[in-house]
Amino acid sequence: MTYAQRVIEQVKAKNANEPEFIQAVTEVLTSIEPALAAHPEYEEAGLLERLVEPERVVMFRVPWVDDQGKVQVNRGYRVQYNSALGPYKGGLRFHPSVNLSIIKFLGFEQCFKNSLTTLPMGGGKGGADFDPKGKSDGEVMRFCQSFMTELSRHIGADTDVPAGDIGVGAREVGYMFGQYKRMRNEWTGVLTGKGLSFGGSLARTQATGYGLVYLVQELLAQSDDSLEGKTVCISGAGNVAIYAAEKAQQLGGKVVTMSDSTGWVHDPAGIKLDVVKQIKEVERGRISAYAERVEGAEYHDGRGVWSIPCDIALPCATQNELFIEDAKALVANGCKVVAEGANMPTTLDATDYLVESGIAFFPGKASNAGGVATSGLEMSQNSERLSWSFDEVDAKLNGIMVNIFHAAADAAEEVGQPGNYVVGANIAGFNKLANAMMAQGIV
Ligand SMILES: NC(=O)C1=CN([C@@H]2O[C@H](COP(=O)(O)OP(=O)(O)OC[C@H]3O[C@@H](n4cnc5c(N)ncnc54)[C@H](OP(=O)(O)O)[C@@H]3O)[C@@H](O)[C@H]2O)C=CC1
Numbered sequence: 001m002t003y004a005q006r007v008i009e010q011v012k013a014k015n016a017n018e019p020e021f022i023q024a025v026t027e028v029l030t031s032i033e034p035a036l037a038a039h040p041e042y043e044e045a046g047l048l049e050r051l052v053e054p055e056r057v058v059m060f061r062v063p064w065v066d067d068q069g070k071v072q073v074n075r076g077y078r079v080q081y082n083s084a085l086g087p088y089k090g091g092l093r094f095h096p097s098v099n100l101s102i103i104k105f106l107g108f109e110q111c112f113k114n115s116l117t118t119l120p121m122g123g124g125k126g127g128a129d130f131d132p133k134g135k136s137d138g139e140v141m142r143f144c145q146s147f148m149t150e151l152s153r154h155i156g157a158d159t160d161v162p163a164g165d166i167g168v169g170a171r172e173v174g175y176m177f178g179q180y181k182r183m184r185n186e187w188t189g190v191l192t193g194k195g196l197s198f199g200g201s202l203a204r205t206q207a208t209g210y211g212l213v214y215l216v217q218e219l220l221a222q223s224d225d226s227l228e229g230k231t232v233c234i235s236g237a238g239n240v241a242i243y244a245a246e247k248a249q250q251l252g253g254k255v256v257t258m259s260d261s262t263g264w265v266h267d268p269a270g271i272k273l274d275v276v277k278q279i280k281e282v283e284r285g286r287i288s289a290y291a292e293r294v295e296g297a298e299y300h301d302g303r304g305v306w307s308i309p310c311d312i313a314l315p316c317a318t319q320n321e322l323f324i325e326d327a328k329a330l331v332a333n334g335c336k337v338v339a340e341g342a343n344m345p346t347t348l349d350a351t352d353y354l355v356e357s358g359i360a361f362f363p364g365k366a367s368n369a370g371g372v373a374t375s376g377l378e379m380s381q382n383s384e385r386l387s388w389s390f391d392e393v394d395a396k397l398n399g400i401m402v403n404i405f406h407a408a409a410d411a412a413e414e415v416g417q418p419g420n421y422v423v424g425a426n427i428a429g430f431n432k433l434a435n436a437m438m439a440q441g442i443v
């Protein structure tokens with residue numbers, strides 16, 4: 001057994017009821033074997049054992065009162081995973097499925113992703129099993145205030161800087177920022193994804209989706225190709241999906257699918273994004289409404305996006321939403337590129353199948369890093385007390401995504417696995433983090 005395999009077994013034994021966390025650790029540690037082989041000193045320093053164990057896990061009660069006057073209690077989390085590269089940084093997820101396994105896998109992934117951005121950010125993640133769907137603004141505000149009342153003890157502009165994720169957008173970040181400021185009596189860049197009137201960065205809303213497509217654009221450019229005329233399948237209809245679709249369309253791609261947790265739409269003529277934005281960003285409604293409003297579009301209950309033939313697939317909804325049968329359908333239908341907008345949307349066997357089939361497959365820690373990178377740029381602007389223009393931030397985002405593509409491609413090439421961007425991204429992210437951890441001693 002190799003060092004990595006032994007640590008994977010330890011993680012499985014210690015965290016037996018955390019399947020998503022085990023999945024993320026298995027993917028990363030398996031793919032960095034070549035980097036570990038070049039550094040036997042890592043084993044003596046217990047580097048992997050320290051890497052897989054979060055520096056701190058905070059789990060807390062979030063009591064709040066609903067519109068009927070009834071007391072509700074949710075469970076909140078913040079996993080402060082690794083601070084070797086900078087303050088803990090990563091989003092907050094509000095979704096009924098949230099549990100420790102999901103927050104730990106997201107925090108673990110975030111460490112490598114943030115390393116890939118080259119900005120000084122450590123890794124963290126948090127959230128709660130609260131469902132904002134169907135709640136009034138008042139209920140969401142009271143929940144956010146209660147959540148921040150506890151979280152505020154553990155975060156700070158130089159300690160831990162949360163942001164949005166599933167179920168946490170501008171509204172929730174605004175309520176949490178207001179409560180933090182009220183409790184601390186200080187205005188600091190303690191959260192990113194803030195409103196533009198109080199320290200938010202232009203282009204942060206678009207950044208994850210735009211960044212994903214910038215990376216795909218750079219990949220295609222390597223063979224003098226572009227998005228022009230390409231058919232694109234996207235899952236999800238939230239922040240990442242909407243802005244991935246917008247950028248893909250701006251670059252000449254035709255986006256034909258989007259989805260939510262109840263079903264999916266296929267519009268062979270190309271998704272009308274203004275309709276999706278109205279349904280999702282304004283009405284907070286269901287994607288089924290799209291087919292009621294757009295002639296020629298079909299709505300289907302359940303899953304099915306990956307059955308539609310496409311050149312490029314961008315899974316942008318949630319973890320484990322692209323399975324082995326989906327991977328087989330994509331390959332059979334001639335898909336050439338799969339780039340993850342969501343975190344770990346592709347199962348391990350589906351990932352292996354896509355890579356072995358010669359698909360250019362990009363793991364989320366590389367391809368969706370534009371969001372957190374732009375959060376890093378928001379932190380810089382807050383520290384400077386300045387705001388940069390949209391074009392300035394967008395150009396920096398583009399540059400970061402181009403760099404991430406080449407960092408992953410070069411690392412894969414160096415270990416003799418050209419085109420394996422899973423190996424490349426994991427090794428590139430790991431190398432910098434490992435270097436920092438070794439330099440900082442046994443902590
Ligand atoms: N926002 C960001 O900056 C970043 C986000 N990510 C990742 O991107 C993904 C999407 O996040 P984001 O767009 O911000 O979140 P949103 O809440 O804006 O949108 C999430 C979308 O995914 C769908 N979805 C959520 N859970 C499920 C599920 N269990 N099954 C099927 N569909 C589901 C939602 O449908 P419904 O409305 O029905 O719930 C919605 O369409 C996540 O994996 C997130 O971690 C990664 C990097 C940065």
Ligand SMILES: O=C(O)CCC(=O)C(=O)O
Pocket residue numbers: 089090091092110113161162163164165192343368369371372373375
């Ligand atoms: O912008 C951030 O800090 C967090 C983004 C995020 O949660 C992610 O990259 O998954």
